[in-house]
Amino acid sequence: METASTSPFKLRHKDKAEDGGHEEKEDADGLVGTSDGEPQKKLLRLAGPQPVQEVRLNDAYQQREVAKWLQTAWTGKKGDTKEEQTGAQVFGDPFQICLMPGMLAEGQSRALVAEITQKVHWSRKQMDLYEFYQSTDLSNMPSCRLLTNFLQVLRKQVRPWLEKVTNLKLDYVSASCSMYTCGDYLLVHDDLLKDRQVAFIYYLSPWDGAEEWTEAQGGCLEIFGSDDQCFPQFPVQRKIAPKDNQFAFFKVGSRSFHQVGEVTTFDYPRLTINGWFHGETNEAFVADSLRAFPRLNYHQPDSVNKPPLGLLLNNVYLKSATRRSIQKRIEENSEICLYEFFKREKFELARAQLMADTDTLKWRRQGPANAHNYEVLDLTTARGTIQELLQLFRSDAMFDLLRDFTDLDLAGPDAARPTCSVELQRWSHGNYTVLGDGLASEENTLDLVYYLNAADGAAVITYLSPDAELPAEKAPMDARRADYDGEEEDESVLLTITPVDNALNIVYRCEGTTKFTKYVSRNTPLEKGPVFVISCSYKE
Amino acid sequence: MTNNDAAVEAAGSSGAGGSKQQTKLEITEKVRVLCLHGYRQNGDAFKNKLGSFRKFASKYAEFVFITAPHVAAALESAAEPVPEQRSWWANKDDGTFKGTNRGGPAFGFQESLRCVEEAWRTQGPFQGLLGFSQGACFVGLICGLAKKKLTSIRPEFAVLASGFLSGSLVHMSAYEEPISIPTLHIYGQTDEIIPKQMSESLAAQFKNVEVLEHSGGHYFPATAQQKQTFINFFQDRLQEYLEHQELQQSGNASFVDEDGGGSDANDAEVATMTADLDESD
Numbered sequence: 001m002e003t004a005s006t007s008p009f010k011l012r013h014k015d016k017a018e019d020g021g022h023e024e025k026e027d028a029d030g031l032v033g034t035s036d037g038e039p040q041k042k043l044l045r046l047a048g049p050q051p052v053q054e055v056r057l058n059d060a061y062q063q064r065e066v067a068k069w070l071q072t073a074w075t076g077k078k079g080d081t082k083e084e085q086t087g088a089q090v091f092g093d094p095f096q097i098c099l100m101p102g103m104l105a106e107g108q109s110r111a112l113v114a115e116i117t118q119k120v121h122w123s124r125k126q127m128d129l130y131e132f133y134q135s136t137d138l139s140n141m142p143s144c145r146l147l148t149n150f151l152q153v154l155r156k157q158v159r160p161w162l163e164k165v166t167n168l169k170l171d172y173v174s175a176s177c178s179m180y181t182c183g184d185y186l187l188v189h190d191d192l193l194k195d196r197q198v199a200f201i202y203y204l205s206p207w208d209g210a211e212e213w214t215e216a217q218g219g220c221l222e223i224f225g226s227d228d229q230c231f232p233q234f235p236v237q238r239k240i241a242p243k244d245n246q247f248a249f250f251k252v253g254s255r256s257f258h259q260v261g262e263v264t265t266f267d268y269p270r271l272t273i274n275g276w277f278h279g280e281t282n283e284a285f286v287a288d289s290l291r292a293f294p295r296l297n298y299h300q301p302d303s304v305n306k307p308p309l310g311l312l313l314n315n316v317y318l319k320s321a322t323r324r325s326i327q328k329r330i331e332e333n334s335e336i337c338l339y340e341f342f343k344r345e346k347f348e349l350a351r352a353q354l355m356a357d358t359d360t361l362k363w364r365r366q367g368p369a370n371a372h373n374y375e376v377l378d379l380t381t382a383r384g385t386i387q388e389l390l391q392l393f394r395s396d397a398m399f400d401l402l403r404d405f406t407d408l409d410l411a412g413p414d415a416a417r418p419t420c421s422v423e424l425q426r427w428s429h430g431n432y433t434v435l436g437d438g439l440a441s442e443e444n445t446l447d448l449v450y451y452l453n454a455a456d457g458a459a460v461i462t463y464l465s466p467d468a469e470l471p472a473e474k475a476p477m478d479a480r481r482a483d484y485d486g487e488e489e490d491e492s493v494l495l496t497i498t499p500v501d502n503a504l505n506i507v508y509r510c511e512g513t514t515k516f517t518k519y520v521s522r523n524t525p526l527e528k529g530p531v532f533v534i535s536c537s538y539k540e
Numbered sequence: 541m542t543n544n545d546a547a548v549e550a551a552g553s554s555g556a557g558g559s560k561q562q563t564k565l566e567i568t569e570k571v572r573v574l575c576l577h578g579y580r581q582n583g584d585a586f587k588n589k590l591g592s593f594r595k596f597a598s599k600y601a602e603f604v605f606i607t608a609p610h611v612a613a614a615l616e617s618a619a620e621p622v623p624e625q626r627s628w629w630a631n632k633d634d635g636t637f638k639g640t641n642r643g644g645p646a647f648g649f650q651e652s653l654r655c656v657e658e659a660w661r662t663q664g665p666f667q668g669l670l671g672f673s674q675g676a677c678f679v680g681l682i683c684g685l686a687k688k689k690l691t692s693i694r695p696e697f698a699v700l701a702s703g704f705l706s707g708s709l710v711h712m713s714a715y716e717e718p719i720s721i722p723t724l725h726i727y728g729q730t731d732e733i734i735p736k737q738m739s740e741s742l743a744a745q746f747k748n749v750e751v752l753e754h755s756g757g758h759y760f761p762a763t764a765q766q767k768q769t770f771i772n773f774f775q776d777r778l779q780e781y782l783e784h785q786e787l788q789q790s791g792n793a794s795f796v797d798e799d800g801g802g803s804d805a806n807d808a809e810v811a812t813m814t815a816d817l818d819e820s821d
């Protein structure tokens with residue numbers, strides 16, 4: 001690795017502990033050994049002209065003035081600024097982020113991509129919060145010469161340089177490759193974990209016509225503002241599109257909420273090398289882990305409105321034999337799906353009303369962004385058939401019915417203080433809920449999920465058992481890998497509910513069960529419009 | 541214009557997007573298959589090559605051919621591209637395509653996908669997909685994308701001839717989940733362009749697989765040796781399709797106790813849950 005002698009970030013020969021492991025691999029010639037054993041190539045490097053590229057920083061970033069400028073911009077907090085020579089930018093809002101275009105010398109991102117394409121093994125990461133591909137840590141890739149080079153550049157040049165710029169102690173760096181293909185995404189999170197101090201992303205997109213991604217292609221780094229309580233808020237405040245050979249970094253903190261927007265192009269993969277510079281335990285992390293999410297509001301049953309069950313429900317569900325069957329099934333499976341729950345005419349009226357209404361019904365977006373993104377009806381604006389149905393779910397009659405279906409003490413002499421929460425949700429592209437959303441049951445709960453205007457791929461709900469080893473709001477790098485596939489056996493997945501018109505799903509969740517609704521891809525066809533869900537929870 | 545073509549025009553769109561035609565023609569007598577040609581071919585050329593094949597299957601299936609939107613790169617760098625030679629996408633920076641290439645992007649793939657979606661919508665209804673070589677690779681990818689709900693194309697079965705897995709990174713996620721729809725995989729034992737191992741790897745992505753090997757190379761076989769296999773395959777698909785239609789029309793479903801419980805007179809009133817409400821593919 002060449003560095004100019006006037007470079008502000010000289011190679012440090014006394015490297016920190018993390019490089020010790022690496023040095024063990026070196027043989028007598030001071031060359032890094034590889035498990036592939038390619039000794040011939042190593043000798044060539046010492047002797048004479050070097051035919052193969054080494055990864056190195058662009059000369060422009062090796063200049064003292066640039067580092068100084070950045071240091072001032074970073075600590076000065078003067079809002080958005082741009083450096084003339086390199087095009088580097090610092091944005092102040094909603095949290096500080098720096099972009100450094102043209103990080104490496106010409107042609108190197110292309111060489112890295114070639115190596116990545118041929119050699120990197122990808123593992124699929126799939127959870128409520130994300131879907132993408134990740135490689136192993138760069139320190140674990142002996143056969144990837146350029147990636148290993150890149151890691152050295154991070155360790156020996158970028159790290160000390162960043163320490164100066166940010167005035168933070170940065171002891172070591174962790175890095176891996178990430179790849180997002182069509183439909184992949186990473187939902188809102190703050191990256192807070194243990195000793196992470198600065199997050200970085202290096203973008204690789206050397207293909208003609210895709211050196212800088214357009215809005216239509218997706219995959220942007222999307223930055224969120226947050227409220228007084230440090231909950232991330234919609235809308236997205238800033239979008240940074242993937243740009244070849246660009247390096248970005250930001251300080252990890254209680255407000256560093258960001259996401260990788262869904263990749264919507266089918267033509268190009270979003271490829272990055274990303275990770276963190278680590279140092280002291282992040283003080284914001286400690287505070288964050290104690291923070292509770294906002295929860296649903298529960299109310300007592302409505303004794304005033306007395307909806308006529310006989311006019312609303314299909315007769316079969318009022319019969320005692322049916323109730324017995326349902327009870328038995330719930331006892332055995334903890335769940336059941338009741339098809340054609342309401343009379344067809346009622347369902348059609350309700351659906352028509354939802355589809356046609358443009359001004360009476362008021363919808364608002366449910367947040368915060370790291371827990372929810374879907375629309376919920378302002379219940380005070382409900383009227384007509386919709387109001388009838390919503391009132392039904394809150395009524396004494398429903399509590400009675402559910403007691404009959406499930407044998408739970410939701411009504412009658414043994415009922416302590418039964419309550420319910422009712423939401424009418426509207427689901428469309430980009431909507432989701434994630435696990436850390438405060439909907440983990442602290443006690444046994446009965447969920448009802450009823451669909452109107454059902455379609456494939458939207459409002460699909462997955463229930464997970466309490467034994468699932470999931471880190472809730474934690475960032476993906478440390479998440480234990482869990483694969484979801486509704487059809488295959490998976491210890492943690494209890495149940496997946498898919499939309500069917502006029503079907504009422506009843507799920508009895510025991511304490512600790514969590515659930516999430518899968519992110520709805522922008523490429524999922526919703527020809528009939530949004531999917532509506534009446535979602536209710538009942539407690540004894 | 542043949543009778544079939546006229547029928548296709550009259551059937552109109554099958555999507556909920558709104559077809560002006562209300563008539564349901566006797567299209568239900570046959571399953572309809574959208575066909576994707578190979579690299580450097582086009583819809584007409586492919587249709588001609590499949591003349592015998594179409595005849596074999598004609599009692600049960602009807603085939604529609606479309607042409608890829610991109611012109612394939614010229615064979616020699618100095619030469620002009622030939623407009624009749626088409627490509628669904630390129631997998632190398634120089635704009636060329638080879639089944640064995642490995643790379644990141646799939647240049648032009650999205651445009652081709654939109655083309656197929658458009659045909660699926662406007663020339664439908666279709667039940668199946670058929671592809672040869674690059675077209676078969678494409679069919680495999682579409683099946684994966686359909687499973688992930690990333691496209692409006694919903695194949696119920698597929699025929700993949702001399703196909704292979706895409707070597708483009710961007711296509712990896714389409715292969716994440718195995719596909720359960722019935723498929724027929726055809727390949728030549730002496731194929732030198734797409735060695736049979738590559739077609740076998742593609743077949744491994746599917747759970748419901750019938751393999752038809754032939755002794756030849758890189759072409760779509762249609763001799764007496766293959767005839768019965770084709771007939772059986774499409775006859776089965778047609779039967780499945782007709783049974784499915786019947787179920788759809790048999791009225792709304794209601795809950796029923798699976799344990800039978802015939803003791804109560806109520807149960808007689810309760811209809812059976814239709815199986816397809818639980819389908820996930």
